[in-house]
Amino acid sequence: MRISDQEMMLKTDLPFDKAPPYRIKAVEYTIPTTREKRKEIMKKHGYSGRLLPAKYVFINMVTDSGTGALSDRQWSAMMEGDESYFYCRSFEFFEESVQKFTGMPYVFPSHQGRSSEAPIYEVLVKAGDKIPSNTHFTTTSAWSFQRGAEPVDFVCKDYLDENNRGWFKGNMDVKAFEEYFIQHAEKIPLVELVVPNNLNGGQAVSMENIREVRKVIDKYKKIDTQFYLDIARISENAWMIKAHEPGYADKTCLEIVNEMLSHADGCHMSAKKTGMVNMGGFIALRDKKVWQKMQPKVIRTDGYITYGGLSGRDLESLAVGLIEGVNDYYLQDRQRQVDYFANACKKRGVHILEPAACFAVYINAGKCLPHLDHTQGPATCLSAQAYIEGGFASTAMDSLQRGRIDPANPLDVSKRTKAPYELIRCAMPRRVYFEPHYDWAAECLARAMAWGDKLPGFKPIADDRPPLEMSEIGLHTFFDDYEPVFPLP
Numbered sequence: 001m002r003i004s005d006q007e008m009m010l011k012t013d014l015p016f017d018k019a020p021p022y023r024i025k026a027v028e029y030t031i032p033t034t035r036e037k038r039k040e041i042m043k044k045h046g047y048s049g050r051l052l053p054a055k056y057v058f059i060n061m062v063t064d065s066g067t068g069a070l071s072d073r074q075w076s077a078m079m080e081g082d083e084s085y086f087y088c089r090s091f092e093f094f095e096e097s098v099q100k101f102t103g104m105p106y107v108f109p110s111h112q113g114r115s116s117e118a119p120i121y122e123v124l125v126k127a128g129d130k131i132p133s134n135t136h137f138t139t140t141s142a143w144s145f146q147r148g149a150e151p152v153d154f155v156c157k158d159y160l161d162e163n164n165r166g167w168f169k170g171n172m173d174v175k176a177f178e179e180y181f182i183q184h185a186e187k188i189p190l191v192e193l194v195v196p197n198n199l200n201g202g203q204a205v206s207m208e209n210i211r212e213v214r215k216v217i218d219k220y221k222k223i224d225t226q227f228y229l230d231i232a233r234i235s236e237n238a239w240m241i242k243a244h245e246p247g248y249a250d251k252t253c254l255e256i257v258n259e260m261l262s263h264a265d266g267c268h269m270s271a272k273k274t275g276m277v278n279m280g281g282f283i284a285l286r287d288k289k290v291w292q293k294m295q296p297k298v299i300r301t302d303g304y305i306t307y308g309g310l311s312g313r314d315l316e317s318l319a320v321g322l323i324e325g326v327n328d329y330y331l332q333d334r335q336r337q338v339d340y341f342a343n344a345c346k347k348r349g350v351h352i353l354e355p356a357a358c359f360a361v362y363i364n365a366g367k368c369l370p371h372l373d374h375t376q377g378p379a380t381c382l383s384a385q386a387y388i389e390g391g392f393a394s395t396a397m398d399s400l401q402r403g404r405i406d407p408a409n410p411l412d413v414s415k416r417t418k419a420p421y422e423l424i425r426c427a428m429p430r431r432v433y434f435e436p437h438y439d440w441a442a443e444c445l446a447r448a449m450a451w452g453d454k455l456p457g458f459k460p461i462a463d464d465r466p467p468l469e470m471s472e473i474g475l476h477t478f479f480d481d482y483e484p485v486f487p488l489p
Contacts, residue, residue, distance in 0.1 A: 003073065005323050009252070012329075017336065021329040022431065025072060030058050030391075038388045039488065047384045047458070047483060049393035058391030059433065059441050061426040064359055065232075066112075066272035066279060068430030071324060074276070074317045081312030086304060090312035090319070094282075097319040101326065102231075102267060103258045104284040106291035108298050109308030109315060113232055113270025114139050116281040119297035120268060123290060124190045124226055125149045132180060133192040134172035135199045137230065140192055152180065159200050160420055165354055167244040168206035170197030170237075178216045185222040194230040195260065196237040199397070201423065202357025204240035207248070207260060214263040226290070229267045234260065235274040236358035239331040254326045266290070273359070276321030276430060280314050325430070334359070338428060341438040348446035353421060359428060365398060366422035368449045374399040376457030379424045380482055385448035385455060386424075388488060392444035398422040400458060400482055456484040 014021075033041070033056055045051045049062040060067065082089035091109070098107045110116040117140055125131060127148030136144070136151040144151035154177040159169040172193060181188060193213060195205040210229075217225050238256040242248050248256055261267055266285030271277050283298075285291055295305050302309035310318075324330065335358060342356035351367035365379035372378040379398035386392050399419040426441065448455070461481045 005327075008324070008327055008329070016329040017332055020333045020431070021327075022071070026069075031055050033058070033391055035388060038391060042384055042387055042488070046461075046481075047380070047488075049383055049387065049395055052387065052393055056391070057387075057393045059437050059444075060393050061360070061428060061441065062393050062395050064273055064427035064429050065270060066277070067432065068276055068278070069432050070276070070278070070317060070321070071431075073324065074320045077316040077320045078313040081314075081316045083312045085307070087306045088312045088315070090315040091306040093319040094315040097322050098282055098284055101254070101257060101322050102261050102284040104261065104266065104286050106285050106288060108283040108291075108294065108302075108305055109310050109318075110268075110281040110283060110298070110302050111279060111309030112272060112281045113230075113268065115302050115309060116268040116270070116283045117143055118301055119294040120190070120228060120266070120283065121147055122297050123293045126189070128187060129189055130180075130184050130187050131190050131192060132172075132177055132188060134170060134194055134205065135197050136192060137194060137198060140230065154180070155200060155420070156203075159197075159203060162421075167240060167355060168204050168209065170195070170200055170203035170205045171209040172205075172213055174209065174212045174216065177213065178220070181216055182220050185220050185225070188221075188225050189223060191217060191225060191227050192230060193227070193264075195234050196240070196358060198233070201353040201362045201421070202233075202360045202425070203355075204237045204244075204358055206245055207241055207256070208245070210260055210263050226265045226287075227263070229261060229264045230269075231257075231261070231267045232270040232273040233359050234267075234269075235326040235331060236334065238326065239328075239335055240358050242328075243335070253328050253331055254323075257326055271318050271322065274322075274325045275318050276325040277314065277318045280310050280318045282308070282318075334428075334430065337433075337435075337438065340435055341426070341428065341442065344439050344442035345445060348442050350442060350445045350449060353423060361426045361428075362397075362421075363394070363424035363426060363445060364421055365396075365424050368445075369452075369455060371453040372455070372457050374418045374422055376459075377401075377482060378422045380458045381455050381484065381488075382445070382448050383424045384484075385451065385488055386441075386444040389447040390440060390444035392441045395425045395427070396423075397425050400460075451489050454489050456486045456488065458482040458484055 041056050095107050121143040125147040129149035131144045132152050135153045141151040154173040156171040158164045158166045197203050238253040241256050268283050271280040298305050338356050342361045345352050351364040353362040365382045369378040377400040379396040383394045383396045461483050
């Protein structure tokens, strides 16, 4: 590797605030399509960005998970991958990198985020427990139900205020959490904080909020309550802290990540995001006994504890990418790109959730299509039409897709409540797109929005899919069983 981690962080007067701190070495071509062809594709594949064949997508912001470009340093490291089954040499590099990143001594690799969540919930959570979070991701919600526990979200009131422009609207509502914790402390073995808050507009979490959550746990716990962070995009969150929370401007993002995690007992990561890899993840924790309890669970689901379902090549790539993804210059440019796309949308009259998140721009489809109410899937409709307009794919996160589950009646679809906002998530792959792509993506949304009340509402598709079981609640969002009440224009 010709450029070291230290060299990548040297002081500079180069314009990394205006241009990416990297060059492009390989390109990927897309298949040209026509509007007529895209209408045909959208109808055939379920009116959802998640169901579209990727080869027909021009600009793909359905997810930032595993969709980034690897660096020359990562490709070089992969050539040194040790594919020994037990305790391969590549695990040593991986372990050292994760320990540097998290400050935690005990580490498991995993093949992605879902498999890193599994041992945590299997070891720490049992039937009757309650698992608080700022907002559970769909899979941690499902793991809670699978264990017979109840996931409980404490959404920050600032997030629910549409006019609030605060930078840390992903925070946990500490007052509500404290009241709940006092009442149920003996039934809370685990508290999950998602940083940043993916399902709540990708909004960032402040260092102060992390400290306050820790204080509540330490003050009122009646059992060995563990505090874990979901850190799939923690480096981007660290940039928001550096840029907007007093006292952190002069700290590196790695130092900020270390401080965030110093308040936690453990963490889990889908490294396909901030880890800058196409596949991989990990668990890191402080408690040796908990680590030992997790070992047979990891072996059962991901193979041996030093490879976690990954090849040696994957471990090498992640060891490098994890530190590349927390580089200040890179994160500065990533936020610049987010801001560029957000402004491109606003210039065209496309309503967004503000402030723009640190890894995505969330479109406020309820405002873009006011003729459709929350029961008619305005984000589902706008996202589908934007693909037809110009090959731009995104993810609908409206009340059809993300309506709040009633914990008392989780299987009753009719009791799902209105989502706070009717959102489309435009998640931005890392080191992939440039300004003209973002301009065109915004143009696709604007052209779709311009159809106004000619755009139809959506309804559930009548099919023979069996109902979800309790352990699968929340995972309905991955199936997109909806269709327009009349054809899209």
